[in-house]
Amino acid sequence: MQHVTAWPSKSRELHNHHFDSTIWNDLRYRDDDIVIATYGKSGTTWTQQIVAQLLFNGAEDLNVSEMSPWLDLRVPPKEVKLPLVEAQTHRRFLKTHLPVDALVFSPQARYIYVGRDGRDVIWSMYNHHANANARWYDALNNTPGRVGPRSSPRRNRSATISTPGWSATAIRSGPSGRTSAPGGRSETCRT
Secondary structure, eight states: OOOOOOOOOOOOOOSSSSSTTTTTHHOOOOTTOEEEEOTTTTTTHHHHHHHHHHHTTOSSSSHHHSSSSSSTBSOOOOOHHHHHHTOSSOEEEEEESGGGGGGGGOOTTTEEEEEEOHHHHHHHHHHHHHHHOHHHHHHHHHHTTTSOOOOOOOOOEEEEEETTTTEEEEEEETTEEEEEEEEEEEOOOOO
C-alpha cells in the first residue's frame, strides 16, 4: 500500500481592506522559497529578521519589509508588488497572515509558522490600530481593489476587546500613551 500525501489546497479567497489572497494564485513559487505564516501581531517581523540574518550572514541594516514583503497585504496592489517579488534574486522569504486554506501551498517551499498567546496578540493588535496614522488608513482605504467597508481608526479612549473565553477593557490614559487593563496588565503605546 502506497502512502499518498494530501497537501493543503486553497479553498477560499480572503479580500477586504487589508487582504487580497488572490496574489498567491499568481505567484510562481521557487523551490527554495520560505513562507513565514502567522496570525497578525504574533512575531512575524521578528521572525523575518531572524530569517534575514540567517540568509545574509548577519548583515546589518537589512530592509526586511522590502526583502520579505507581506504578500497578501493590498498595499501596494498586486500589479505593483508581484513583479517586485518575481525580480528578487536572493532566496525569497515571504510574509503572510492568511490561513493555509487561503494560500496556494507549494510542497517545495519551506514554511515557518509562529503562534503567540491570544491575549498578547489582542493587546498588540489594539495598540497597533490605536496608533496607526491617517496616512496608513488612507493607503488601506484608497488603494484600488478594496472590498468591503472602509477601515477607520478608533477615536474613543477605551475599547472592549473580547475573544471566546477572555475579554478586557483597554483604557488609554493621558499623553503617556499607557494602555492598561483590569488585573494590572499594561502595554506602552507608540505614538
